[in-house]
Amino acid sequence: MDKTTFETKNTINGPMHASLRHDSAHKHVTGTAEYIDDIREPADTLHAALGMADRAHAEILSVNLDAVKAAPGVLWVMTADDIPGFNDVGSTGQHDEPLLATNKVEFHGQPIFAVIAETRDQARRAARLAKIEYRDLPHWTDIEGAVTNGAPLVVKPMTLQRGAPEVEIGKASRRLQGRIEIGGQEHFYLEGQIAMAIPGEDDDVTVWSSTQHPSEVQHMVAHVLGIPNHAVTINTRRMGGGFGGKETQGNHFACLAAVAAKKLGRAVKFRPDRDEDMAVTGKRHDFRVDYDVAFDDEGRIHAVNATYAARCGWCADLSGPVTDRALFHADSSYFYPHVHLTSQPLKTHTVSNTAFRGFGGPQGMLGAERIIEEIAYALGKDPLEIRKLNFYGQPGSGRTTTPYHQEVEDNVIARVVEELERSSDYQARRKAIIAFNENSPVIRKGIALTPVKFGISFTMTAYNQAGALVHIYQDGSIHLNHGGTEMGQGLYVKVAQVVADAFNVDIERVKITATTTAKVPNTSATAASSGSDLNGMAAYDAARQIRERLIDFAMRQWDVPREEVEFLPNRVRVGTEVVPFDTLVRAAYYDRVQLSAAGFYKTPKIHWDREAGRGRPFYYYAYGAACSEVSIDTLTGEYMVDRTDILHDVGRSLNPAIDIGQIEGGFVQGMGWLTTEELWWDDKGRLRTHAPSTYKIPLASDRPKVFNVKLAEWSENAEPTIGRSKAVGEPPFMLAISVLEAISMAVASIADYRECPRLDPPATPERVLMAVERLKAL
Structure with missing residues (x-):
């Protein structure tokens, strides 16, 4: 069965460290959790669709959009010439990722234009009517093709070295070489990419985006529109999964929706079909690891030389930090006395690969585990025995670097x-x-x-780094906002537990509000497993400031020393008197105590x-x-x-x-x-x-x-x-x-x-x- x-085992009292349910669990299972596509659309909302290339690598000779513009329901067809600011959404500052292609396409499905129509169906049907002439160019879609064709690197490679592997690798009693080819992966989030933009007065635009990085979307929308960041507000209440696929890949849809909304003065929603989503958004990087390892007759590793080549796609995206992190984890749990590791981030004519859970770490680690497996079979031993023999040691062992x-x-x-x-x-x-x-x-x-x-x-x-904003209202209810995004992983409830614990109140008092760039600026992506570490500490810093003010108020109001002010569950002991938490808060308000604080944390x-x-x-x-x-x-x-x-x-x-x-x-x-x-x-x-x-x-x-x-x-x-x-x-x-x-x-x-x-x-x-x-x- x-x-x-x-x-x-929960042996610690208080909201923090307790096994509390996900704050939206009941909404997920009943279908009442509100995602962007569930938001009631403003009157006269328009819908957008992509016009995508049907070549992997080609020069664009001509683009005829007459039939597209004449299609039923079409209001506007956007091309690169219509972008008021910069035609670029590259996330690493290399400016190698045009929002819409101009003279050349570099992967099958690359967006060339966008159709804005009265309905989503009309926009999608019209997008298929374009007549585009190409001159095909050589293309390659995998690592072998990239190597064979001398493909350029999308970013500068990284090298890690310790010891003298070039000398030592020939000294051990045993040596082997090998290769492992590691496949990529589609994020397959349940909620696909989506954005809805609503124009405001002057330069203002508000965008609801399914993104793990609202601040980056804010920067990109401002960049493409040619306006200051302060004119752009990005809202994200929750995502139906992200896994890294919504760290940079939502930029296109948010930017296109925003440009159309400002151009037409109407709300614009962009929700690609699942097939289109998978065709135009990046995935986990494929890797090819070539390794050369020296070891002794017991299986103890002496030296490793390995190259981690990756299929990166047509532009940089996050391939630099992804391939870097692969090298950071190329040791897995093992100490290499002598080691040389090199990344090889190769350009291919495929969609640009991007962040994915583990961010290159899994590929790096898998290469190391293959080495362990190879050694074990070569010696006729249990791989677990080889693993334990090569683990990092404790401080002072000489095996910790x-x-x-x-x-x-x-x-x-x-x-x-x-x-x-x-x-x-x-x-x-x-x-x-x-x-x-x-x-x-x-x-x-x-x-x-x-x-x-x-x-x-x-x-x-x-x-x-991270920021957070905490308010306590006169009735003792608490408003929490921070820069982290909720994609189903439970970040919101964890940070709410931190705030509830700081005041020793029930978590029901804490209102978890949607992530928005209008409240907490300059946020980092919710990625790298750091959401709770960063935002939890920032929220705690904000709560700590308010708590200190409440303690100072209580000391002054009741004339007691600090040690006689204690936060009990939903109440506060001040000297010999115990008052409800909301009573203390209301009294503090009337004494003009600031009950709001912005918190900050940096690792x-x-x-x-x-x-x-x-x-x-x-x-x-x-x-x-x-x-x-x-x-x-x-x-x-x-x-x-x-x-x-x-x-x-x-x-x-x-x-x-x-x-x-x-x-x-x-x-x-x-x-x-x-x-x-x-x-x-x-x-x-x-x-x-x-x-x-x-x-x-x-x-x-x-x-x-x-x-x-x-x-x-x-x-x-x-x-x-x-x-x-x-x-x-x-x-x-x-x-x-x-x-x-x-x-x-x-x-x-x-x-x-x-x-x-x-x-x-x-x-x-x-x-x-x-x-x-x-x-x-x-």
């Missing part, structure tokens, strides 16, 4: 793995699986236990020199481990995840129930990346996996049949983060590597575990079957 369990020269000071990976190895009964189950495989002609099983060490912070130092200690490849890009690390068992059918390549056990380190959890949900969801999404989700472009550069009918995300039935998830209850962040918690958004994603490696073990049983199957993800049934057949032929 299917079974899913999780364990938490990363390839980017940051010291690993908070290492608990050995403890996490040891506890999971014991609680999952890994050793006994592995022996039983090997015995089972000896006597099973068709079904083969595999098991793997893999670790996660994930650095937490934006690698762009400036993004490690301490971090610094990074990219040119030197040295610094401390991460404030701390989050750790975890997963043990997965699978069964494969050697006749068809089909497989099933029989059981997964997870132990994950979230520090002192702000909300154990929410964190458990993030771990489960991240793991299943990681499974999809590594097993079922396959992107495919044809020889004309067209994305053919562009809809649910051709792109397979995991189903509920694909999850592990037995799914045990436990938090490391003993953990507490060594750094003074909010509540001593740790980030949980991205780290669990990499736990799914255990599934890929378990499948690999099952395949390896065909050749008596003598050969590393080198099973590249996604390990679809077809690829599993081909791997089985290769080993049968040995």
Whole structure:
């Protein structure tokens, strides 16, 4: 029988650290949660659609839009010439991403024009009527094509080095070279890209955008319109999923809607069809990792030299920081005495790839785990034995320095793995699986236990800041606003718990309001697993200021010392008197005490020199481990995840129930990346996996049949983060590597575990079957 369990223990009183439900959970399941497409449209709202290129790489010779303009319901057809400001939405300042193409198209589906019509259907139908003449140019859509054609790099590569790998790599007793090709992934958020713009007076425009980065959308809209940032307001109440796909990719739709709204003086909504959404928005980067590793007869790594090449797409987007983070995690949980790592961000004629949960970290980590797997099979050992032998050590061991020269000071990976190895009964189950495989002609099983060490912070130092705004009204109710966005991950309720805890009041008193650039300016993206760390601390800073004012007022009003003012649940003790919280607030108001505060936080200690490849890009690390068992059918390549056990380190959890949900969801999404989700472009550069009918995300039935998830209850962040918690958004994603490696073990049983199957993800049934057949032929 299917079974899913999780364990938490809440031993701390108060709203913070409690397992409270997601603030919108009841709205999600009843369909009452309001997304942008649910907002009642203003009178005379217009609708927009994209006119997209049907070439992968070509010069535009002529564009005839007469039929488009004459189509029923069409009011305006926008081209690059109509953009009042700058025709650029590049997120990294390289100015290489035109909002609308002009003389050349560089991927199949690139927007050339936009149609504004009375209805969405009219706009979409009209967009297909354009007559465009092209002169085709050579194109390539994958890493191999980019390398063969000498493709340029979209950004400057990065190199990390420590020790003398060029000398030392030839000194160890053993050496191997190999390659792993890692597939990309579609975000497949339930709510697609959408924006609605409403024009105001003068330069003003208000945009409702499904975005993880409202401030960036604000900057882009202002840039495209040629107006100051203060004239643009971006609102985001919630997203129906983001996963990184709404960090930069919503810029196009918000900008086009805003330009049309200001031009026509009417509200404009832009909601692409799912097929169009998948065709024109970026995805997880494909990677190809070439590695050369030296190790001893026990399996201890001596030196590593690896190149991480990536399919980046037609423009830079976030490929620089994504490929940088891949190198930051190319060590996974392992100490490399001598190491040389290089990124290779290659231009391809595909949509520009972008942020995705883990932001390059999963690809970097997977390369390291393949190295471990290769060593284990070469020596005839259990990969877990090789993992434990190469883990980072404790301070003073001489095994704590990363390839980017940051010291690993908070290492608990050995403890996490040891506890999971014991609680999952890994050793006994592995022996039983090997015995089972000896006597099973068709079904083969595999098991793997893999670790996660994930650095937490934006690698762009400036993004490690946040603001918040807290008001207390006369009745004691609290208004909270911060720069983080809610995409279903529970950020809003976590930050509300922080504020409620600061005043020791019920969380029902705290009103969570939509993210808007009109209240908190210059916000960072809700990404890099930093939403709770940054916004929780900023909100706490605001609440702390008000709390101090209330304490000062109480001391003055009741003539008592500070130590005699205590915030009790929903009330305050002042000397010998206990007053309700709202009574104190009302009295403070009449004494003209300021009951509003803006909070701010910036992450301490971090610094990074990219040119030197040295610094401390991460404030701390989050750790975890997963043990997965699978069964494969050697006749068809089909497989099933029989059981997964997870132990994950979230520090002192702000909300154990929410964190458990993030771990489960991240793991299943990681499974999809590594097993079922396959992107495919044809020889004309067209994305053919562009809809649910051709792109397979995991189903509920694909999850592990037995799914045990436990938090490391003993953990507490060594750094003074909010509540001593740790980030949980991205780290669990990499736990799914255990599934890929378990499948690999099952395949390896065909050749008596003598050969590393080198099973590249996604390990679809077809690829599993081909791997089985290769080993049968040995």
